[in-house]
Amino acid sequence: MAEILVLGAGMVGVSTALALQARGHTVSLVDRTAPGRETSFGNAGIIQAEAAEPYGLPRDLGRLLAMAMGRGNDVTWSLQGVMQMAPALWSYFRNSAPRRHAEISRTYARLTARSTADHAPLIAASGAGNLIAREGLVQLYRDRAAFEADAADAARLARDYGVRHRALSGADYRREDAALLGDPAGVIHWTDSWSCSAPGCLVHSYAKLFASRGGRLLEGDAASLGQSGTGWQVSTVAERAEAEHAVVALGPWSPTLLRRFGYRIPMIYKRGYHGHFSTSRPPLRPIVDMDNGVVAGQMQAGLRIATGAALVTRRAPADLRQLDRGRAALSDMLEIGARVDEAQWSGTRPCLPDMLPLVGAAPRHKGLWFHFGHGHQGFTLGPTTSELLADALDGQAGELAAALAPAGRV
Numbered sequence: 001m002a003e004i005l006v007l008g009a010g011m012v013g014v015s016t017a018l019a020l021q022a023r024g025h026t027v028s029l030v031d032r033t034a035p036g037r038e039t040s041f042g043n044a045g046i047i048q049a050e051a052a053e054p055y056g057l058p059r060d061l062g063r064l065l066a067m068a069m070g071r072g073n074d075v076t077w078s079l080q081g082v083m084q085m086a087p088a089l090w091s092y093f094r095n096s097a098p099r100r101h102a103e104i105s106r107t108y109a110r111l112t113a114r115s116t117a118d119h120a121p122l123i124a125a126s127g128a129g130n131l132i133a134r135e136g137l138v139q140l141y142r143d144r145a146a147f148e149a150d151a152a153d154a155a156r157l158a159r160d161y162g163v164r165h166r167a168l169s170g171a172d173y174r175r176e177d178a179a180l181l182g183d184p185a186g187v188i189h190w191t192d193s194w195s196c197s198a199p200g201c202l203v204h205s206y207a208k209l210f211a212s213r214g215g216r217l218l219e220g221d222a223a224s225l226g227q228s229g230t231g232w233q234v235s236t237v238a239e240r241a242e243a244e245h246a247v248v249a250l251g252p253w254s255p256t257l258l259r260r261f262g263y264r265i266p267m268i269y270k271r272g273y274h275g276h277f278s279t280s281r282p283p284l285r286p287i288v289d290m291d292n293g294v295v296a297g298q299m300q301a302g303l304r305i306a307t308g309a310a311l312v313t314r315r316a317p318a319d320l321r322q323l324d325r326g327r328a329a330l331s332d333m334l335e336i337g338a339r340v341d342e343a344q345w346s347g348t349r350p351c352l353p354d355m356l357p358l359v360g361a362a363p364r365h366k367g368l369w370f371h372f373g374h375g376h377q378g379f380t381l382g383p384t385t386s387e388l389l390a391d392a393l394d395g396q397a398g399e400l401a402a403a404l405a406p407a408g409r410v
C-alpha cells in the first residue's frame with residue numbers, strides 16, 4: 001500500500017481520495033480552501049447519466065456564424081479569450097468532426113452510463129441522500145422543429161447507448177409539472193439522471209466521509225509541489241507532507257501547476273455563472289431551456305439559474321449578460337422572483353480538446369498522476385473516473401482507463 005497526496009478537493013479530488021482510500025492506500029487531500037468551494041460548488045448539480053455524448057463544437061457554418069455573431073445565449077466569447085485558446089479550440093473543432101466525435105462518445109458513454117451507480121454508495125455512506133432527487137432532467141423547447149429534431153436524436157441515443165427518455169408534448173408535461181406557466185412546444189425528459197440540491201454540500205459530505213475513514217484533509221498551496229527523493233512533497237499549513245505518489249486534481253488550475261513540470265496542457269476554459277432567485281413554484285425537475293442556454297433547478301439556496309459557456313480569459317471581469325438574458329427569457333415558463341442576496345459566483349469548466357478527462361500516469365514523472373479535464377460533466381464523473389485512476393495506480397488499468405491515459409495525449 002502506498003502513501004498518496006491528492007491535490008485539489010473538488011468533486012474529482014475528493015472522489016479520488018475516497019477511491020484510493022478504499023483500496024487501502026494512505027491518502028492526504030490538500031486544498032487551499034475547504035472541499036467543494038470552487039467549480040464543484042456552483043454547477044447545475046445534475047448527475048448526467050444522459051450525457052452519453054460530450055459537447056462538441058458546431059461543425060456547420062450556420063451555427064458557427066450564429067455563435068460568432070453572438071446570436072445565441074448558450075456561448076459567448078471575447079476576442080482575447082478566443083485568441084488565447086486558439087490552438088486548443090482548433091483541436092476541439094477537429095475532434096468535433098462527426099466520425100471522431102462518435103469515436104470519443106463511445107468511450108464517454110461508458111463513463112456517464114455508470115455515473116449514478118458510482119455515486120450511489122458514496123451518497124449512502126455519507127448520509128447525503130436528502131440532497132439527491134432521482135427525478136431526471138428535462139430539456140424544454142419553444143420551437144417545434146427543434147423539439148422534433150432533438151426527439152429523433154434522443155431516439156438515436158436510446159438505440160446507440162441505451163439512454164432512457166420520454167418525449168412529451170408541452171401540454172402533457174405541464175400537467176405533470178404545475179410550475180410551468182405556459183405550454184412549451186415539447187419536452188424531452190431524461191429519466192435516469194439525478195440532481196443535487198446543494199452540489200458543494202455533496203462534495204463536503206464526501207470529504208467528511210473520507211476524514212471519518214481516517215483520511216487527512218490538509219490546507220496548503222499545491223503550487224509548492226516538488227519532488228523529494230523518490231516521491232513528492234507539498235507544503236501545508238500544518239506540515240511538509242511527503243508521499244510516494246501525487247495526484248493532480250486541480251480542475252481548471254491543473255495546467256498552470258503542470259507547466260512547471262514541462263507539461264503544456266491545452267485547455268478550453270468555459271466560464272459559467274449562477275444566480276439564485278426566490279420562487280413559490282419550483283419546477284419538479286431541473287429544466288434546460290434549450291432556446292436560451294440556461295439550466296434552472298431548485299436548490300437549497302433558491303431557484304438556481306446556471307449559464308452556458310463564456311470563452312473568456314481567466315482574468316476577465318464578471319459579465320452577467322448570459323444570466324440576465326436567461327432569467328428574462330425563462331420567466332415566460334417559470335415564476336422567477338427576486339435575486340437572493342449573495343456574492344456573485346463563477347466557475348470554469350475545465351475542457352480538453354478531445355473532450356475526455358486525463359486520467360492516469362504523467363508521461364514523464366514517476367509517481368505523478370493526472371486527474372482533471374472533466375469539462376461539462378465533472379460533478380457527474382468524479383466518482384467514476386476516480387475508480388479508473390485507482391485501477392491505474394494499482395497497475396490494473398483496463399481498456400477504459402487506458403483510453404483516458406495521458407500518454408500520447410499530452
Ligand SMILES: Cc1cc2nc3c(=O)[nH]c(=O)nc-3n(C[C@H](O)[C@H](O)[C@H](O)COP(=O)(O)OP(=O)(O)OC[C@H]3O[C@@H](n4cnc5c(N)ncnc54)[C@H](O)[C@@H]3O)c2cc1C
Pocket residue numbers: 007008009010011012013030031032033034035036037038039040041042043044045046047048220221222223249250251252253270271272273274306307308346347348349350372373374375376377378379380381
Ligand atoms: C455553470 C456550470 C454548470 C455546471 N453544471 C454541471 C452539472 O450539472 N453536472 C456536471 O456533472 N458538471 C457540471 N459542471 C461542470 C463541473 O462543475 C466541473 O466539471 C467540476 O466541478 C470539476 O471538478 P474538479 O474537482 O475537477 O474542479 P474544482 O471543483 O474546481 O476543484 C479544484 C480544486 O482545486 C483547488 N485548487 C486550485 N488551485 C489550488 C492550489 N494552488 N492549491 C490548492 N488547491 C487548489 C480548488 O480550491 C478546488 O477545490 C458545470 C460547470 C459550470 C461552470
